[in-house]
Amino acid sequence: MRLLQIDHILVISPMYNQLRLLIEKENLLNQFRFLPEGELSESDLRWADALAAFNLKGDLDYSHLKWVHSLGAGVDRFLYQKPWPENVLLTRTVCSFGQRIAEYCLSYILKDLQFHDEFHARQREKNWQPMTPKMLGEQKVIIYGTGEIGQETAKSLSQFGVEVYGVSLSGKPKEYFKEVLMVDSHFGKLSEVDYLINTMPLTEQTAGFFDERVFEQVNDAGFINVGRGASVNEGALLSALNRKQLRFAVLDVFAVEPLPSEHPLWNHSGVVITPHISAVTTPEEGAACFLDTLRKLEERKPLGNVVDWNKGY
Structure with missing residues (x-):
């Protein structure tokens, strides 16, 4: 696993406030911005090294990021019929799904x-x-x-x-x-x-x-x-x-x-x-998987949730 220096992290989610409370309890040295979906801007992206989200806005450039983490199990909203920058690591949430x-x-x-x-x-x-x-x-x-x-x-x-x-x-x-x-x-x-x-x-x-x-x-x-x-x-x-x-x-x-x-x-x-509820990401599980992935990245430990963007999963 290559070393990634992750200083600035964006968390974009409908449950951004719950994620903020859970992540800020960890007293991490990384700097975070927590935003609802729809408020992500180009200036936010220029500031960030990494992004955690359920979706990507189609009109923004993500290619300079080092790491993108899907807060859901699926990554089709990131990859399906979309090009993926080869230099950007993509991981996904693995929990009780x-x-x-x-x-x-x-x-x-x-x-x-x-x-x-x-x-x-x-x-x-x-x-x-x-x-x-x-x-x-x-x-x-x-x-x-x-x-x-x-x-x-x-x-x-x-x-x-x-x-x-x-x-x-x-x-x-x-x-x-x-x-x-x-x-x-x-x-x-x-x-x-x-x-x-x-x-x-x-x-x-x-x-x-x-x-x-x-x-x-x-x-x-x-x-x-x-x-x-x-x-x-x-x-x-x-x-x-x-x-x-x-x-x-x-x-x-x-x-x-x-x-x-x-x-x-x-x-x-x-x-x-049923309204897409068979495998819901709870704030607690979403935060736990994200934090575990971040720690492993910083400690250069193997990841079990890396997405093969060529395969689409």
Whole structure:
């Protein structure tokens, strides 16, 4: 790890005040400026050696910075369809995202298996009609993306006996997956699985990935998207729901956020919408990961959260 002299740091975030309180408690020698999103200026950037933020303003020049840290797990807002200056180190936040997303996915799978919606509807009708819930250990799940978040989700599900398959660019075996398939060879597995979970980052390769080719192979499965909304062709998703190839879709991310009020996904009976909350960066975790990365940089220790800007994650 090369030595980076970080004296001036900008922190740009909707939660900048909470981050200020947490970071200033550390009594660091670095100088900080804490600003809300939208108030970052060219003069701020000229002052700074480093920047921590969720997003980058498109009309500013970041090339003279030494280090940029994403306060979120994803970095598509920094890299997708944008050039990245080779001399600028890019890191990302690593915290409880994997566990949060695992629990989010597990909650909706259990809701489906335990017939929550059906029993609630029968309760309103005062209709005593038993149904036997299904077991997690009888299910097959395919997770797209086998990185930290995908692997943590696979770990949680496999502990309940779920048969978990993964899909990645390399097809490299990973713990907690029965098998990891390469992107080009996963189609044959789709007709067997009960649930598809997307945890992939948004890159040139994953944009529009879930399209007719994928959904036409699925047989009455549930789809959960906690990756990025632009990975899904929304027209193909709606068609798959209407044709009953997909039994339901749980969507936490969308190509346009907030999801426009006129969008047909809002009113579809087979869709559950949540407002990008499956893996929220808390001020405490965001500050902790940023401070840990800063200390390691200053002490020239190895970093586990460096982004490969060529790959986009």
